[in-house]
Amino acid sequence: MISRRAFSAGLLACLGGCATHHESGPSSDLPDIGAGYRPDPKSDEAGLWLKLDKVEQNQRRSPGRIRDKPINDLVQDMVCRLAGAYCPDLRPYVIRVPAFNATCAPNGMISIWSGLLLRCHSESQLAAVLGHEIGHYLKRHSLQRLRNSRELDDFAAFFQFQLQGPAAGLIRGLSQDITQASKSMFSRDHEREADALGLALMADAGYAPAACADIWRHIKAEDAAGGESERFDFFLSTHPATTERIDNLDELARRRPPAARPAPDRLNAALGPLRRSFMADEINQGHFKRTDNLLTRLIGDGIDPGGALFYRGELYRRRNRDGDEAIALGNYHDACETADPPAEAFRGVGTIRWRRGETELAREYFRRYLRVAPNADDGDMIRKYLSGA
């Protein structure tokens, strides 16, 4: 099946490929990273860090970076609580991206997306995600995945090069599937390890370990609302199924001793008005059911109910199906009655009342809008409504 010439050529190609790599090492059983660690400049790990240092340079000066001091101070403090001696090696960045995600690069750059912050109901839930990401850093998972991927690709290339005969195409396809499945399984094991380590780190730092499973329950509920229940693919999924993660995290949380004192919860104070801008970004994505699930949950849990009610109203008004305008109006009204109503909620009531021809009621709400936001930059337009034009 394999000719001697083809075997020799494949071996040479493989060795040639190896010669271009920096000094490498094993893909598994690496020692944990040490505090203040810097990789050997000749190593493949140094090459990985160099690339990510460049990414971090861009991230540091990116206009998409959220520079708001309270939230940056909070996440920096949380990282230090969670990472202890590794605190100086880790640099968190808050980025305006309306999706549920955070990453930790092997060089210590942590990216926290605004969509994640919006979905965290408590500091403990944010600590669960940060702990998970720090777990990846401590265990050098990125380097392990890089090396594992290279080993598998080298092997597959060598193996496929030797294939001849009528079954070669079939075997080539099979080997690609096996390679992909191996990479995904390797990645899933890392996620499980980071989940367990993250929970230990956050619980040791005084956070509520039950929060780890809670945040995944939120995501599962959103996925289900959006018609995407349990997207798990044996060959492609780099993360375990959400249900498995929830079960594992619940079990690990149960094994922890009860906390000596209540967990800190400074998240809502630190996020302040940012949360409403994240809600605005969220509804701009055009995912109706998923966003409705999120906003309804925030309202139910008392997380900025004024903002969440207003944006839920916006969500329905924009969809504009039968009955949606009435739901929008109800949400705007409810938002107006909260302790911290967004000025735009009064304008929202005024706008719908105006369209319905309820002119006097509309004007009352436009006046309330201007009382709450006297310097509103759309004041001229509002005054046009008030003047009867």
Added chain:
Amino acid sequence: MIRLVSLLLLLLAAGCTPYRLIPAGKVEFTDHGSVETPIDWNWRPIDTVHTWTLDGPNLQEMLFHLGIEDGKTLMNALDVESGFNPLLVWFGKVPDEVSFRFHKRMTEHEIMDLFTASMSKITESPVVASGLMPADLGGHQGFRFDYAFVGKDEVRRRGFAVGAVVKDKLYLIHYVGTALYHYDRNRADAERVAASFVFAGKD
């Protein structure tokens, strides 16, 4: 190799783009109206939108959304529901996506919101509008506002939009350019173009 392929694709795309010179003077938009431009522009249609530029669409653009009908999106490409698989829809497996559509009874605030939501989809970046005020378009009472965003290329851009709803259709003209240079450089030209808009049949 990747750079070479990218360059070839770029050249191919540029070759396919039907840019045409719009000389200074009167420009007619079939069935909708006309404008007077003090300078030359380069024109190309994107979807249902007339787009003009001087130095390239990433540097500055003037866009004309003319005669958007009730229930339609600002561009056809924004109508996500039209791309749904009819079989999935039949079985109730509708993707969780909604389009932002113009409705003839929308107020000025709602049209500004439609614009920012649509632009946020197009640019994949948060677009923020401000300064909504009454304005005139082609002799009809309308509105204008400013907007800004930082695109995926991390470049800050500014823009202004002028619009009106006439006979249940939305007419919206907007100009956008890099905040650092191009927006200011040709803003006055763009303002003159928008101010010169005349609806069809009003000559």
